[in-house]
Every structure is written in structure tokens, then in C-alpha cells.
Amino acid sequence: MKNFTKALIVGCFVAIAGLTYASSVRGLGISAFKSHKTMDQIKKDCPNYYTNKDGQCLRTSFRSIYFLRTGYTSSTGK
Amino acid sequence: MATIIKEEKLSSIEQFNCNSCGNGLEVFNPRAKYISCQYCGSVLDTKSEQHEILMSMSPPTEHQPMSFIKVGLLANFFDKKYQVIARTRWQQDYYEYWSEEGETGYSRELWIYDEWLMISEQRTYFYLVEDKDGYYISEEIVPDNPSLPNESSHWSFMKNQRPQIINEYGSASVIYFEGESNYQIKLNDLIQFASYKHKNTIYTAEWRINELNNQIKEIEFFKEDKISKKEIIQAFENNEELDGLRRKGEIWQWLTYGAFASAILFFVLMFTSFGGTKQVFTQTFNFAELNDSALFKSKPIQLDETGLYCIELRGGIEVTNSEAFVLAYFLNNEDEVINHLDGDFSVYSGFDSDGYWTESTEEADKLVKVKETGTYHAKLMLDREDAVTGSVTLNIFSGVVLTRYYVIGWLIFLLLGFIFRSSMKKYF
Numbered sequence: 001m002k003n004f005t006k007a008l009i010v011g012c013f014v015a016i017a018g019l020t021y022a023s024s025v026r027g028l029g030i031s032a033f034k035s036h037k038t039m040d041q042i043k044k045d046c047p048n049y050y051t052n053k054d055g056q057c058l059r060t061s062f063r064s065i066y067f068l069r070t071g072y073t074s075s076t077g078k
Numbered sequence: 079m080a081t082i083i084k085e086e087k088l089s090s091i092e093q094f095n096c097n098s099c100g101n102g103l104e105v106f107n108p109r110a111k112y113i114s115c116q117y118c119g120s121v122l123d124t125k126s127e128q129h130e131i132l133m134s135m136s137p138p139t140e141h142q143p144m145s146f147i148k149v150g151l152l153a154n155f156f157d158k159k160y161q162v163i164a165r166t167r168w169q170q171d172y173y174e175y176w177s178e179e180g181e182t183g184y185s186r187e188l189w190i191y192d193e194w195l196m197i198s199e200q201r202t203y204f205y206l207v208e209d210k211d212g213y214y215i216s217e218e219i220v221p222d223n224p225s226l227p228n229e230s231s232h233w234s235f236m237k238n239q240r241p242q243i244i245n246e247y248g249s250a251s252v253i254y255f256e257g258e259s260n261y262q263i264k265l266n267d268l269i270q271f272a273s274y275k276h277k278n279t280i281y282t283a284e285w286r287i288n289e290l291n292n293q294i295k296e297i298e299f300f301k302e303d304k305i306s307k308k309e310i311i312q313a314f315e316n317n318e319e320l321d322g323l324r325r326k327g328e329i330w331q332w333l334t335y336g337a338f339a340s341a342i343l344f345f346v347l348m349f350t351s352f353g354g355t356k357q358v359f360t361q362t363f364n365f366a367e368l369n370d371s372a373l374f375k376s377k378p379i380q381l382d383e384t385g386l387y388c389i390e391l392r393g394g395i396e397v398t399n400s401e402a403f404v405l406a407y408f409l410n411n412e413d414e415v416i417n418h419l420d421g422d423f424s425v426y427s428g429f430d431s432d433g434y435w436t437e438s439t440e441e442a443d444k445l446v447k448v449k450e451t452g453t454y455h456a457k458l459m460l461d462r463e464d465a466v467t468g469s470v471t472l473n474i475f476s477g478v479v480l481t482r483y484y485v486i487g488w489l490i491f492l493l494l495g496f497i498f499r500s501s502m503k504k505y506f
Contacts, residue, residue, distance in 0.1 A: 001328040009329070013336040017343060020487045024351070024480045026447075027386040033408070033446040034416040042415050053413055058373060058457070 088161045110258035116149045141254035149257045153313040164195035164257025172248025214302040221299045227272045247272035327505025334502045337495035344488035351479035359474040368460035376456040386478040390443040393423030395468040402462035
């Protein structure tokens, strides 16, 4: 077998292994810490949050996430 | 790499072109009267001047050889040079002995095998038998006690051998022939046979029945010894035709070893990746500090490296049959919410027909990719019944590695390794 063919075969395996290693270490498919999904949810519940940083409005967002997850009303009734 | 010595073919005693297709034919056996062209299937008379076409076999494309062996190849067996001069393909319809869990019997089977006629420079010959299971060297022998099997299930025809179980018996018919022959081989030429095994050798009797009077007209005795594919390839290695096969075999070999090496690498990476995580933040919040009307701010979360992090909320509820919902917002240096993690924690227990049971949900986590280093913090909210007490711990780990790709890589390369190996085995 020619040396070129051997080098090609080894090269392919090394490339695939390298790609897999890079994907694992760099987190291919994992979303960023700065999540647009979270920020869009906040903007939906608190349209002016990112301009006036209204902490109380975050509570509204908490309740919408809570209702979605648990299907229950808040135990405090608020 | 071994040096390939290209040997010269045996000297033919006659050469002529096939009257049907024009391809060159050579006769090596001085006793051969007929030759079947391996290119078009025509059977020619070797003794007549015109080499008339006597009949046609099936087209060669319908009965391709099972492996690389073909008429004309040279081989080294028993320290002598041999050449392949003919192939007969037989279809067997026979009964095979079986023994399982104390029961025995015979089952009907159909089988196909090729019989390659090998002739030496000294014009001695033997048959190389090839089937799906491998290769056998078959030699004609003179029996010590010539006999055919009778009604008994045991039989032998050599001295110093106790009668052995008849392994197989039935008939075989010719379905294809190519090369030289002393007699005119016809399609569907039928023989009867029976065989037994003694130590590792198979002993076979073959006989032909006269169709007119149903009498036995000819009997031959053979012994067969298995030979490995490796020995076969070694025997045939001095043939240029094998160069291409050898190259293909090497490619499959490298692919096989590469695939298994990759599978081992990913397997090792799967387990070594667990030890690299480092806890960079932890803080425990008592339920009494948290509520659903105000956010409780955590200590600063310092993330000094970009990369993968694992954020974890671990709940510890102290009251059985209760639950609590925790939401953690994550804010950047500019006090903007950029992410969140929620945890629905519960502890339930009870009794049923199997006894006491307990179920709990105590953990919620997510992986995130941090692209900007800096100081972050978290704000937590909690919803629970007033009587529910406990705490929730926020942990953040760095140095996380996604093992899913290692698992996928390990599985894929392991499977590829076995696939490549099955292709490689055709050549080795």
C-alpha cells in the first residue's frame, strides 16, 4: 500500500478524533450563558426590564415560569 | 513487506484459441481430452486438430469463483509448484449427522462447493476443495478395507480405524466446470457419496451408478484435511493477480485497526473526562431567606475562564410529602438577567404492597458556555408551603467536558471496526 494511502487513512482518523475532542471540550450544541431564550422571556413579561432594570417585574416573570413548570397557582396566592 | 517472487507458469503441452470466443487456452495435463473455456463456457475437444466445440457449460458469470482462486494460478504446496488447471462446481443434496442434548439424527442439507484440480510439474495432482466454510486438501487414497456404508450408522475403510459415525451421505451433481478434464464432464453428472471423520481428517467414498442397470460402475476413496485461509494465501502469494487483492486487504487492515484504535481512544476519554471538573462557586440558601415576592441576591460569582460550566441547584427538603419551586436568575456585571435555572424539588413517601417507598427530586442542572469572563451573580426566588423547611445550594463547576460525543464516537468506531474486520477477513 502506498505511503500516501496510509497517511490518508491515519489523517482521517486523527481528524475525526480531533473534531470529536474539540466538540466535547468546547461544548458543541450547548447554548451560551447569555441566553437569548431567557432574555426574550424577560422582555415578554417585562418589556422595559432591560432599560429600567425593574426587579419587581422579575417576580412576574418568575410566576409565569413557575405556572408553566408546575401547573399550580402560587402558594401565597399572589 | 515480503518480496514477491514471480514464478513461471508450468509448461503447457498445447496452446490454441477457443473456437467460440477466441481467448487463448492452454493444456497442461497430457491425459486431458477435453477443455472447458473459462471465458465463454464452451467445451472443446483437445485431441482433435480442429478442437471442435462439443457442448456449452453455463456462462462463467453465473458461477464466479468464491474467492481469488482461478484457473491458471500457481501455488506452492508440499514444497512443490502446482498450477490450477480445472474447477468443478458441485451441488450437494445430502443428510448431515447432528447430535444435541442426548438426541441424534440426520438433517437434509443443500451445499455448494468448488473442487480445484491442482497439477504439479511432475504431473501429480490433488484437489483443493473450497466452500463457504473454508478450504480442504483432498487426495485420492487406496483404502485398506474397500467398502461402502451399509445399514449401520458406523463405517470405515482404513485399517487401525474403528468404525465411525457416518457424518454425511447423499449425492452431488455438477453444475459448472471449467478447465481440463480426462473425461467429458456433463452438467448434472451425478455421484453418490458418504463420509466419516477420524481425528481431524474426513474420509469419503464416492461412487457412480450405471443408470441402465442401477449397478455401481466406479468407486473412489478420498481423504480431506482442512487448510487455513492464511496458508492458502501463502501458497498462492507468488501470483501477480494477488497484488491487487493484497493492496485491498492492507487498506481494510489499516481501516480496521484505525477504527478499533479510535474506539479505544474514545473509551479512555469517556472515563478520564470526569476528573477535570472544579467547583468555582457554592452557596447555600435557607428556605427562610427566600420567598416569592423578593429576589435574594447571591455572593459574586467570579468566572475567570471561558468554556463549559455546569450550574446546579441542589434542594434539601426537610419535610416529607412536600415540594418547593426555586428559580435562580443569573445576572451579568451590568445587572442584566442573562440566564435562569429552575428546580422543582419534592420528597414523597408512603407504603404499598411492596412495602415502604420514597421518591425525591433533589437536583436541577444545566450546561452553559461562558464566552465572557467576569463577575456575575444570582438572584433566587422560592415558592413553597409555609410549613416546608429546607435549603437550596447553588453550585457552579468549570472544566466540564461533554462526554456524549465520546460515547457516540466509541459506539460508531466500534461498529465500524467490526464491519471493516469482516471485509478484511476476506483477504487474510
